[in-house]
Every structure is written in C-alpha cells, then in structure tokens.
Amino acid sequence: MPENGHLSRLETGELELGVTDALQKHATRHVVPPKPVSQRKLEFEHKRPRILRECMAEATGVFFYVFPGIAAIAQFTVNAEAALPVPFYSNLLQVGFAFALGIALAIITCAPVSGGHFNPAITLSLAIWQGFPWKKVPHYILSQIFGSFIAGLVLLGCYWPEIRALRDANIAMHGTAVFNGGAASILCSFPNPTQTNQGYLFMQEFFVDSFIGIVIWSCLDPANPFVTPVSVPFTIGLAYATMIWGFAANTISTNLARDLGTRIVAAIFFGREAFTYHNSYSWIAILVNIPATIFATGYYEFLIRDSLQKISQGHAQHEDGEDGLVRHLTRTGTMDMEQGYTSALRGNQGSYENGVEKKRSVAT
Template sequence: MGEDRRHLERLHTHDLELGYTEALEKHITRHVVPTKPVSQRKLTFEHKRPRILRECMAEATGVFYYVLPGIASVASFTINGTSPLGITAFGSIFQIGWAFAIGIAFAIITCAPTSGGHFNPAITIALALWQGFPWKKVPHYIFSQIFGAFMAGLLLMGMYWPEIQALKAANIAEHGTTVFNGGAASILCVFPNPNQTNQGYIFLQEFFVDSFIGLIIWTCLDPANPFHTAASVPWTIGLAYGVMVWGFAGNTISTNLARDLGTRIVAAIFFGKEAFTFDNGYCWISILVNIPATLFATGYYELLLRDSLQNIQGGHNKHEDGDEGLVRHLTQVGTIDPTETERGYTNAVGKETAPNGNSRQV
C-alpha cells in the first residue's frame, strides 16, 4: 500500500490506475522539441488587445465555424442532381444534421474560452436576462454572430459558384425563380415546403424545436447538474441541434437568428429581395421566433428545474448571509429539523458541522 501511495503522489493523480497511468505519464512529458518559452513581448501584446474585440471576433468565428460546414452540407445535398459524376448520393438530411452538430462542437471548443460561446442572439439575451451577462455587450455579440453567418454564406457562394450558377439557371428555366425549398437560394437559408401554407403550423414547430435546443443548452450551463462535464458540453449541445435537424429539417426549421439572418442577407444579394418576402414574409418566423422560444425554455428551467441549493452545497456559491443564512433557509424549506440548528447543518459530503468547528459523519 505504501509503495502504491508513493506512485500515486509521483503521478499527481488519484483518478487513474497504476500501469497505463505510468505509460501516460511518460508519453505526455516527452518532448522532441522543447516548448518555446512565452516572451514578455507576447504577454504585453496579449494584454493590450481590447477585450470586447476578442470576444466579438470569437463569436463571429464560432458562428462561422458551425454555419459553413452546415450550409456546405446543404449545398452538396441540393446540388447532387447536377453532379458531373452522375451520382445522386452526395448528401442527406442525416449528413446535414451531423455537419451542424459537429460544427457546433468545434465552434464551442475553439471559441468558447474567449467569448463564452453564445453563437446565438437568443442565448446572449437569455444570459443577460437570467445570468447577469452585461447588457451593454449584447448588441456587440449579436452583430458579431450575424456577421459570422454572413461571412460563411459569402465564402460558400465563392467556393460553390459554378455549381450554384448552373443550378440557378436551371431553377429559373423551370420555375422562374431560385427562391423556394430545393432551389439555389435554399442552400443559404430555409424556405417552407409548397404544402406548408399555414404559418401558424410553421411557427409552432419552430417554437418547440428551438425550445428543445434552448433547454438542453441551459441544462449544460448549470454547474449543479452532475450528468455533464466540461468536455461533454460541446458534443451534447451539438447533438441537440443534430436530432432536431434529423427530425424536423424536412418540415422547415431555422433554430438561430444569426444563422438565418446572416445567410439570408447573402441570399438577397445574389438571388433578390424575394429571400425576405417569400411566402408572405415567412422570414419573420425563421429569424425572430428563436428568441421567445429560447427565453421560454430558459425561463422554464430557471423557474421549475434549477436547484440553486445544490450549487451552494457544492461550493460554487455561498448564501449572502453566510452559513447562518443557509441554516435559516434550510429550516424554512424543511430540509433540516429546526431543533437541530444549534448543532450546525449537514453539508454536501454528509458531515454535520457543529458550532465549535468539529464535525462528525451523519
């Protein structure tokens, strides 16, 4: 036992078993080329960068990171009929769902350490409303998110230009327009199916799809939730988007104001103002419904599901009146017997702390 204990201390871990742990320790400390030390010049440069500029660029980059692979997958799905190879299996809704899901995960991993990884105006507004995010930063974040989607749309048009031009000509020859579901413009932003003439139905679908995603995101942001880790959050949120795409993309969903508005502006530049006026102004649903739906989902979690007491007991926060205030709160909600308060309170690890500072297992 003493020998094992010595090994654990040397490895600075109590989480891994001996054996593979030692191999891991040897590999991660072996450097073929020594790491270059951080210079004072670099530290000075990083310190002088405006914080808000870094956050805005991170938000724009994150949205770009997930929108570009998503709409590129839509492009391959839409254009596959004109493939010079004569193959019509270049894409599917299943592929599109994975493109958005993995793109979102990559965006969070890459940019969230800098800006918090909102990538959605509705999430930015919800964080300002419920979590104290500064309202003065909200316009900067929203503009950056829309700009990131706009740049993704522009870049996609450049990379797929010959194919999109050929599809545009075919659409005009057959339908007289490119603005319809399955047309060239739908590569950039969504349009309802021809049989979706009831906007109330589309609103209902968009609202609950966005609420589903918003609730998953808000759950991942709760530090008291024991069922996720920091490493799992990007993939959990990405998969939330993925399953909604798989289930409802065939019936028209948008899910994000920035993703839709940024690329819809690009569609209007290349395919005309009908990108905004199609189907009696359907775009108001795809652009705006995400905000009330996300606020509904986050409010549902805050008012009905969140348990801040778990947060306090886990050491993330303290009651504003200290331990005595926590004891009073626990007594009021009936968590502990009022007659027991003179002896202290039961903490998160199951020990009772007495006023004299001693503790015993309970």
C-alpha cells in the first residue's frame, strides 16, 4: 500500500485505462474476510504476464455479454418457429434486457482487470483519444473476437438439438438456414428480404452505433455529474438495449467482436453464406461499428467535452501543470471567475506530483 493511501496494482501503480474508477475505493471493502495470501500465490501472479490477464478478462467479458444475448435470441427464434406462445417464452424486450444485463455483468466482473472495453471500436477510440497503448490494441481486439467465438460455440452446444431441428426445417422450406429468422440468425444478424438497399443498412448501423458511442463516452466523462461509477455498467447496458428495442427487427450488429466471432461459428455450422448472404451484408455488420464509434467519440471530444471542468474537479491537470492552467485562464480572461479552480488545484498539487488522480476515464 503506497504512502498516499491509494490502492495500487502490483508493479504497475495504477489500474488499466477503462471502466475501473470504482475500484480505487471499492476494492478496499471486504464482503467476506479474506484468508492470508500465500507466498506461492504471489510468486505465481508475479510471473503471470499482465497482458495475459487483460486479454482473458476481455475475452471473458465479451463472453458474458454475448452468451446471454444470443441465448435470448435462440429462445425467441426456436419458440417462434415451434408455434409456441412466444410472448411467454421470449420477445425482443427480453432480448434487449439480456444484452443489457450481460454488458453490465461483464463490466462488473471483468473491467477491474482489463478496463472493460469489450468492443474493438471502444479500444481504438481509447487509443486515439485517451492514450491507451497502441501495442495492446491487437491483443485486445483478438481477445474480444475470441470471447464472442466461444460464446457462439457454447450456445450451439446448449441448444443444438433445437437448432438442428430448426436448421433442417429451414432447409426443407427455404433451401437454407441463413436468413433473418433462420437458425443462423441466432448467432449473427442478417437483413430482412425486403432490405435490399445497403445504403439504408449502412446508415442505420452507423447512427445506432453512434448513439451508443456517445452514451458510452458521456459515461466515461469524469466531469459528468449524473453518472456514478456504480451506475455506469447499467447505463451502458441500457444504451444497447434501447437500440435493440428500436432496431433489432430491422437488423443491427453494434459490435465488431460480437458479430464476427459468432459469424465465424455460423459459417462453420451453416456454410460460407453466413458471410456472403445478401450481397455480402456482413461487411456492414462487422466494420461499420468502428468509424461510427470513432465519429461519436470525436463528436463528444470536440463539441461536448469541457476539459476545464474536468481539471477543476481534480480529474486531470494541464499538460504544463498549474502554471499552464493559470496562463490559460489569464489569457482567456477567466482568471477572476476561476480563482476557485486554481485554489483547488494548489490544494491537490501534492497528489498530482505523486501521479495519483482522483478519478480516471472509464470505458466498456
């Protein structure tokens, strides 16, 4: 435990950039009295690569997010085809909640280790805007896709008798199981037969993903007074659910890792048509999330973010320190009204010199 009283990760002195703010104080709370840590365990964890922990956390988090979501879709699709009372068993409302709660549980469970990106577009945005190490980006993205791939395999294992029967019925009736409402659509999205214009599909995916991206970035803004670390997982989850309720029947993907990992599983079990269906719609489902999220985060950074408020609350400092901030306030004519800011910064200067921020940016 360092002298300043803040809990630090072994050897790093900080938590990874991501959804980890709550841990700085929450991790000191003991629900159950812990047993003493053995020297053997400490030595094992010391030798274990940090990047391995982070990659496994990203893969596990994506699994936690995708598995309940596609399970709800499986229940909805299988029961619909079996002519069962669908509202009793599943509907799009339940699918939305499954994804929302899956995301919340993924953040709560795995974000303390990796930062809780769970989306290649969020990883890239954090690298662009928040200084996340570029050397870690490929590891994170591959781990996220792997987690989705495993979720698809496990779901097929759980539902295989029902999915196999549905696949056979689809082939007998339509000649394929790859279409919206078919067995393959349990794993990944496909457009409706009437959605022949890819421009509309692109626009829909772009703005759905932008909506989610802006909500995520606002949750990660430490100057946002309406979101606490405890509420961030559920707020981000509800942003996804809101878009599912509004557009799932009209085909959306929202996440490269979520779509690509399960689409690979669909291609293994249902054929390459999983990637080529409907004039290769899959490129929209897989790739549009990245430019849309970068656009959304850039929109927030350039047009909404208030960095002076972020500094004044002790969540960041000027790149030239307190002197640089004073020069800025003087040059912009806000020195008189910002005296409280500079006084507060002087009081926090000691903690800055120790490299400890009161609150860091968070992500999912």
